[in-house]
Amino acid sequence: MIAGARTFIKEHLNIKSIRNWLLVMVIFIVLSNILRDSIQGVENSLLVLMIFSGLITGWLLSISPLKTWLAALIAILAGNLVLVVRIGRLGNLLRSLFGQIWLFIKQIPGTINNPDQTLNTETIPLLISDLQTRVVSLGSRLFTWFGNVFRGEPLYDPVAIAIIWSFLIWAIAIWTMWLVFRHKKPILGVGPGMILASSSLVYTDKSPYHLIPLLGVIVGLVILMDYDRREQHWRETNLEIASTIRGKMLRITILLALMLMSLAAVIPSFSVENIQDFFNRLTENQLDEEDFVRSLGLEPPQITANVNVFDNQQWGGLPNRHLVGSNPELSDQVVMVIQVEELGPLDSGEDDNQQQVYYWRSLTYDRYVGRGWVSRSSIEVDIQPGEKTLSDWPESYQIIRQKVESLEDGQQLLFSAGIPLSADQAFQVAWRLKGTELGAFDLFGASIPSSTYWVDSLQPLGSEAELQQAGQDYPDWIRDRYLQLPDSVPERVIALARDLTVNEATPYDRAIAIEAYLRKIPYSLELPPPPNDQDLADYFLFGVQKGYCDYYATTMVVLARAAGIPARLVTGYIGGFYDQELDAYLVTADLAHSWVEVYFPDYGWIMFEPTGGRSAIDRPEESKPKFFWDYPASFDPFAPEKEKTPINWSQIIQVSILAAVLLGIGAFLLSDFILARLPVKKQLPIIYKRIYRIARWMGVRPQPGDTATDFIQVVIHLLRAYGSGSKRAEWLLEAESLLKEITWTYYLVLFHPDHGQGIQTRETALIYRMLRTRMWYLWLLVRVYPNHFLRFFFWENEPLSIPAYPKSRN
């Protein structure tokens, strides 16, 4: 047993295997890094799980004696198992199932002894059928997703995305381990992973430089595995090898990998257009490429130089789409730090800041499509610093000034408590509609390139009494858009809406009724994925009957619209921990929120909070200002400090590599220039030292007692050995006479009584340069064709005599 374990360790856990493991792990870590940023719908924990379980399973399968087809079958089954359990969130279910079975088993001896006691058999079949439905629902979602793709109507479904990508990653992990550990073919093994990584890179804003470490590791792996193979072969054929080979090989490997990495860093990559064209040519369907790509969970790359933040947001799943179907990644990582100052016109009182719950909005959605939200097209307008988005607005708006510091990169959305009015830097707003009547504006959202900015925003307010009297005189553009519901909304939802609002007199009361009804539904984050043939609101109200903010908000909008009240969905963040020292709100990631806005004529879009567990919205007593108040035209003259642009590491590396290369070339040319102008006595020793150096690279190592003549004899024999076969033989063999010439000059400098006076240094430098190029070429030949070297050992020992006077001199 122990011997068996020992052999196992020796064979499978030796240094080489561990090394290979490590290298493969590095590759997959980089891969997961890239994937994590490009795919949405596959969160970190899922990725890590699939990768690790895939790697371990693959490794175990590869070192087992199983045949390939059997191993493949096991891999697929195992992968599906892991997939289903993880994505379908079957863990708890399975646990309780097994717990019940265990209890059941424990009960059996009891019932045998005591015939009165009955077995509790109810829960187990229930659990099993629950399990069954969940697994089947996962399968059907995947099936429907594929069906939609083939029909040309790609569908966004986060569950399908998770399944597809997880399986893909699992398959790649298995494949890699199989090929590396069983077949010892590293290139083939990491091929699919590399392809996946590089194609995913297109869809993220990560620079392709992340592939470079991958390249380096892969080169290292390939070389080392190849070397292992050779070493084994040598051992089998009883060839004696020097013990230093391995060390040299390792050094060369590392050097080569570094060289390739630097090369790759400097050479520019393919442009995004090329890849897009390629994809376009591939798809035969009238498949909208962007839709398809989005349905995979990827963000299509930005083509134009003006990055349009809004293009990405036009389509929403459920807005916080990564929450649907799997446990939301609720982290308490701070995403924003916001300082607030209420400018007016209502006097809110300074101390109230701490109790105020601000709704930081980013985007609003107007169109419900049964499974999620879409925004109709919008027009982007650039707003200059200090310029106002609106010139006029109803009186009942509170102006809030805030300083937002975003700690999360990539979003670029502008967050504000209310409609953004003006900022201290240039930003862009996306209007779905901007009409001429007062209050006729419909904002999709705003984006600002920097992560720290001051923004003034308009918060619509209304007291209960005022809103109740608002009336139902909705303008056309409101009617057209905000009462729309798709046909997929079932009757009972509409019936419910009607039931809830039948006794309410005013639209405001109706909205309040709906809100109150929803607030009673329990809040939960643990949900199975919603079925894709059922309307979301229906599912929430009559299906699962629990949920989180997206569900509440969506349902309220649906019910409100069904009841004839124009409403829309708003997304953003809510609240935040008020930090006394900073005098700011620390907004964490888990405060992502969606809520509802209802339109009231003369008052605009008023907020409602249907989510159970959240506090209701405070309505002020009065919203019309008591005095005339002029909104200040410009921002605080002490402009906030320009935020430092984050360090762009890839650019720095690129520039420094370029600089190093240029510097190297410059130093090289400069040294040549100086060399030609040195006095002879200094020049020749330097030249000859360099010649010795180049020869040393070729493996020519003269002993101390070897004179220059002895030395060049060796080099000349090398030249002749390689020169005869090479294509540039004539050019190369010129080096022979150049060498002799330089050696003669050297001798003159060293041994002639005049010490080389009268020698033309420029000419000498020129000869050296010509010689140097040829010697570099010879070095290349020696390195590329080392076998040629063997010829070199069999030259005849003819001593070389230095000519009395070289032919060029008389």
Next chain:
Amino acid sequence: MKNIQTLSEKLVNNISQVIVGKKQTVELAVVCLLSQGHLLIEDIPGVGKTMLARSLARSIGGTFGRIQFTPDMLPSDVTGVAIYNQAKEKFEFRPGPVMSEILLADEINRATPKTQSALLEAMQENQITVDGVTHPLPKLFMVLATQNPIEHEGTFRLPEAQIDRFLMRISLGYPKRKEEIDILDRQQYQHPILELEPVVSVDEVLEAQQALRSVHLADSVKEYLVNLVQRTREADDVYLGSSPRGSLGLYRAGQAVAAIQGREFVTPDDIKRVAGPILGHRLILAPGARLQDLDENTILEEIFATVPTPDSEG
């Protein structure tokens, strides 16, 4: 220096008509001549030692003397003797073979020490004294002595202290196959030496000998030279290394080598070229060395490899 170069070329080419294929050795002999040194040829019988001496003598048009040493030879057989001339009623000096410009002393190790020392003294002093009368030797005087390294019976090996007198020790060795065939061809009808004509005069040689003394040695080369010699004294397996006579010989021979290539300055290559022949016979190996199968050549090779030359990388 160009003159010396042409002179040596002529000599070498001329001698090479007789001595086939041994250009390096012939050059060494010419170097020895120009350095005013004496040459010891240690070799197996029948490879051309005598021929070398004779062709050298004929090439320079100089007088050629030959002593075939035997154990019963007397010093007077070397130096010459005063004979009473009855007609003139006085003693006349009949010079011995030593009074030639090129002297071949064959099998010098077969002579008795007394006879050996007579010759060696002549080599050193450049004169002989017979019956109180000093007779100077010719201005150009070179001894080519031979030793057979195989036979040891009945020989009196030259003591190392005396062997120092010879500038160089060379050996010819067997010819290569092609060369041997060439020898057969050349000697088909008659020996080529009979056709050999002088190509330079003794005076030219004497001039060359003086002229090459102006060949320049850079300080680094002198240091290298002395390093070499000193290393022979310090080497592990050497009991006694080379004396300053060796350094001097190396110096002069180095100049000669440079001169025959037409150069005005000596390079370390020149030194290395002649260092073997010049220093080899001056080393006395430690007793243990012979047991280890080391001989002077291996030790010298090691010294050459390790002593850094001024133009080397090290």
